[in-house]
Amino acid sequence: MEIIPKLPVAEWIDNATEWTTDTFEFLFDFIKQDFGDFIEFFAEDLLMAIPIWLFIAVIAVLAFFVSGKRFGLVAFSVIGLWFISNQGLWEELMNTFTLVIFASLISVIIGVPFGIWMAKSKTVQTILTPVLDFMQTMPAFVYLIPAVAFFSIGMVPGVFASVIFATPPTVRFTNLGIRQVSKELIEASDSFGTTGAQKLFKVQLPMAKTTIMAGINQTVMLSLSMVVIASMIGAKGLGQTVITGLQRADVGTGFVAGLGIVILAIIIDRFTQNLNTQKGQ
Amino acid sequence: MPVIKVDKLSKIFGKNAKQATKMLDQGLSKEEILKKTGNTVGVNRASFEVEAGEIFVIMGLSGSGKSTLVRLINRLIEPTEGSVMIDGEDLAKMNKQDLRKVRREKLSMVFQKFALFPHRTIIQNAEFGLEVQGIDKTEREKRAKESLEMVGLGEYMNQYPSQLSGGMQQRVGLARALANDPEVLLMDEAFSALDPLIRKEMQDELLELQESMKKTILFITHDLDEALRIGDRIALMKDGKIVQIGTPEEILVNPANDYVEKFVEDVDRSKVLExxxxxxxxxxxxxxxxxxxxxxxxxxxxxxxxxxxxxxxxxxxxxxxxxxxxxxxxxxxxxxxxxxxxxxxxxxxxxxxxxxxxxxxxxxxxxxxxxxxxxxxxxxxxxxxxxxxxxxxxxxxxxx
The missing domain is CATH 3.10.580.10 (CBS-domain)
Structure with missing residues (x-):
């Protein structure tokens, strides 16, 4: 009983993707080429140029200050990073680190303004909320397909897919943080004749900072969780080693690379969290 | 010429405000309007004038519309009808830029729960209004400092609000409002969150400050004792309406109606004191x-x-x-x-x-x-x- 024939949704999306790819080819090519080169330069030439011992030392010093002059995080960072280099995964680590940094940065650069917009307008909030739900619940693998269509394979589509997956928490938390600022403080600000921008930068954003930072922390963690998935479309890094292990049924290699991701995750998480508690009081 | 002249100022919350305003004119009560239109009457055609240098108290119980009324005066809430003249300019009809200018230069507000910015130090809080006006740093620090010294908080400039007691926090609120050197000070239940002894102290201090600064003060309170203590004149509000305006003595001696009388009854110490x-x-x-x-x-x-x-x-x-x-x-x-x-x-x-x-x-x-x-x-x-x-x-x- 088919009153309504099967709707060609898949075809529509195919067409839309194809149209986008063709129309914005110049843009995608530019991003693929120049941005791709830049990422490569950052990972291979910049980070890899730093001697491993120096890199670990710098992280240790940062960890010391970030964690409020205690040694737990320092010890963990030093041992963890040493272990990764000991396993011969340093280059992979640097690639993964690069992917996470770029994906998070872009997510934050996109996410915070959207969050602000959402907080300022009820309509925008109504529209964006389901979009964000969609972005987060859609299986992350699905993003790989248009990513490949737009940017072929490599780091760039990996960053692209990660950004889609990891942006929502920053948007949500920015929105939440701004909306949570108490009505009386907003009134106080208005009563002194602030413009919209003054209110935003002098009152709302500083007050929402802690919440926004929590969102950014989530974003960083999510983009890290995309590392393995992104490596399926050729993003270099620890994820690729995991995939190789999977393909060869090599438990040991896969596990060690996985452990590397966990170590990186913990270090990044503690860093961002401590930054937050320290400044937000 | 009065500094503030409020004429038939109304606020109706909800849709179809126009229809409800007509009903107000027909003399329907707050309840009837709520029943018929679903709109809540916040303020019902309030009219009064405040002279320069006067402390004018608006007093009423919670829900009487007094907090709405004070917010209509600096337009934190948009009036539905009526006018608010400050120095002969109608705030209710002003565009945004002019409104901002008036808020920056002529009106300052002190809030019930202090509304200090927790991420700013005391002096940064006191500077806020000047900073918003774009006054340069040395000048605004100087003025904020003077203002803080006036309320006796010169020592605490680099603390954060959370490090101060309630009474001190409200002093900062007062200093922040005074730093702008406004003509009009709007005080919304400014001392209500303080405990009784501190409240009395603050009232005295306000009166003392007023001796020298001669601002026009609009003071909102639910506390009749407070109203009688500091007000030059008092307006009593009920259900969004001003029921009586008069000096403390007039209100005590000639209550305009049963409502005022009942109000005053509680404080009728004349029967107990000798x-x-x-x-x-x-x-x-x-x-x-x-x-x-x-x-x-x-x-x-x-x-x-x-x-x-x-x-x-x-x-x-x-x-x-x-x-x-x-x-x-x-x-x-x-x-x-x-x-x-x-x-x-x-x-x-x-x-x-x-x-x-x-x-x-x-x-x-x-x-x-x-x-x-x-x-x-x-x-x-x-x-x-x-x-x-x-x-x-x-x-x-x-x-x-």
């Missing part, structure tokens, strides 16, 4: 010992315009006035008896405040409280009002 509770130690001169010169000297020292005359046993003879005494002194007279007024307004120790109220109204001199012809104390007008307003009654206090 002369002995509110009298103070009198300044006197001794009829046998002192002549006009001594009396004049005493009066000048104490800042009195009249003084009671007694003998060694404190038996009351009458009073002399400053004018008579100085004339007598010039004529080199020696005795006070020649210029003595004997028509003394007298009360017994147990005379009720109610009666005293009637007496003191037309009396040019303080009332003498006597017991067996001996002068026990005097009652000045300020003490009567202060007692009615609920300030602590002290027998030898120095009300003046």
């Amino acid at each position: 002369a002995q509770h509110i009298m103070k130690r009198p300044e006197t001169v001794d009829i046998e010992k002192h002549g006009p010169r001594a009396a004049l000297e005493r009066m000048r020292k104490e800042g009195l315009s009249s003084i009671y005359v007694v003998d060694r046993k404190r038996k009351l003879y009458g009073y002399v006035t400053a004018d008579d005494v100085s004339a007598a002194a010039k004529q080199e007279k020696k005795d006070l008896r020649d210029i003595l007024h004997t028509d003394v307004p007298k009360a017994e120790m147990h005379t009720s405040m109610h009666e005293i109220f009637d007496m003191i109204h037309d009396s040019p001199v303080p009332i003498a409280v006597v017991e067996e012809d001996k002068l026990k104390g005097i009652i000045v007008r300020g003490a009567v009002i202060a007692a009615l307003a609920g300030s602590e009654v002290s027998i030898n206090g120095d009300h003046s």
Whole structure:
């Protein structure tokens, strides 16, 4: 009983993707080429140029200050990073680190303004909320397909897919943080004749900072969780080693690379969290 | 010209506000309008004027619309109808830029829960209004500092609000509002969140500050005692409507309707207090010992315009006035008896405040409280009002 024939949704999306790819080819090519080169330069030439011992030392010093002059995080960072280099995964680590940094940065650069917009307008909030739900619940693998269509394979589509997956928490938390600022403080600000921008930068954003930072922390963690998935479309890094292990049924290699991701995750998480508690009081 | 002139100002919350405004004009009550249109009447055609340098108190219970009214005046809430003239400019019809300018330069607000910015230090809080105006850093720091020193917080400039007690936080709120040097100060239940002793202290301090700064102050409160204590004039609100406007005395003596009367009833201390509770130690001169010169000297020292005359046993003879005494002194007279007024307004120790109220109204001199012809104390007008307003009654206090 088919009153309504099967709707060609898949075809529509195919067409839309194809149209986008063709129309914005110049843009995608530019991003693929120049941005791709830049990422490569950052990972291979910049980070890899730093001697491993120096890199670990710098992280240790940062960890010391970030964690409020205690040694737990320092010890963990030093041992963890040493272990990764000991396993011969340093280059992979640097690639993964690069992917996470770029994906998070872009997510934050996109996410915070959207969050602000959402907080300022009820309509925008109504529209964006389901979009964000969609972005987060859609299986992350699905993003790989248009990513490949737009940017072929490599780091760039990996960053692209990660950004889609990891942006929502920053948007949500920015929105939440701004909306949570108490009505009386907003009134106080208005009563002194602030413009919209003054209110935003002098009152709302500083007050929402802690919440926004929590969102950014989530974003960083999510983009890290995309590392393995992104490596399926050729993003270099620890994820690729995991995939190789999977393909060869090599438990040991896969596990060690996985452990590397966990170590990186913990270090990044503690860093961002401590930054937050320290400044937000 | 009044600094603030509010005319038929209304606020109706909800849709179809226009329809509801018409109903207001037809004289329907708040409940009827809520029933018919689903709209809530916040403020119902309030009209009043506040003169320069006056403390005008708007008082009402919660839900009476007083907080809405004060927010209509600086347009934190958009009025539905009516006008708010500040220095002859109608705020209700202003565009955004002009409104911002008025808010920056003429109006400042102090909030019930202080509304300090927790991420800014005390001085940064006090600077806020100046910073918003784009005044350069050295200048605004200087002005914020002066303002903080005025409220006695010069030492705490680099602390954060959370490190200060409630009373101190509200001082910062006051300093922040004053740093702009506004013409009008809007105080929304500014002292209500403070505990009673601190509240009283702040009230006194506000009055003291007002002596020198002479701002036009619109003060919102739900506390009648507070209203009577600090208000030059009081407007009583009920269901969004102003029920009565008058001086504290007028409101106490001639309540406009049952509502006001009921309100005032609770504070009708005149029924419980007696002369002995509110009298103070009198300044006197001794009829046998002192002549006009001594009396004049005493009066000048104490800042009195009249003084009671007694003998060694404190038996009351009458009073002399400053004018008579100085004339007598010039004529080199020696005795006070020649210029003595004997028509003394007298009360017994147990005379009720109610009666005293009637007496003191037309009396040019303080009332003498006597017991067996001996002068026990005097009652000045300020003490009567202060007692009615609920300030602590002290027998030898120095009300003046």
